[in-house]
Amino acid sequence: MSVETNLQDRSNNQCELCSAANKLSVYQVPPVESNQTMDNCIMVCETCREQIENPEKVDAKHWLSLSF
Numbered sequence: 242m243s244v245e246t247n248l249q250d251r252s253n254n255q256c257e258l259c260s261a262a263n264k265l266s267v268y269q270v271p272p273v274e275s276n277q278t279m280d281n282c283i284m285v286c287e288t289c290r291e292q293i294e295n296p297e298k299v300d301a302k303h304w305l306s307l308s309f
Contacts, residue, residue, distance in 0.1 A: 259304075
């Protein structure tokens with residue numbers, strides 16, 4: 242199985258940060274290594290990816306889900 246398929250299974254097809262279920266993609270957690278693995282990747286939604294990659298666009302309210 243591919244890393245993406247394994248991450249979809251692990252995350253129940255939800256963002257692993259906020260639990261959104263749409264526009265998901267694999268995000269390789271820094272430091273980026275040559276290979277994507279289950280240990281260095283997470284499944285994230287478009288909103289989380291945008292905020293991770295562009296800290297100036299962070300919406301603190303979006304990240305409240307991490308406190309639960």
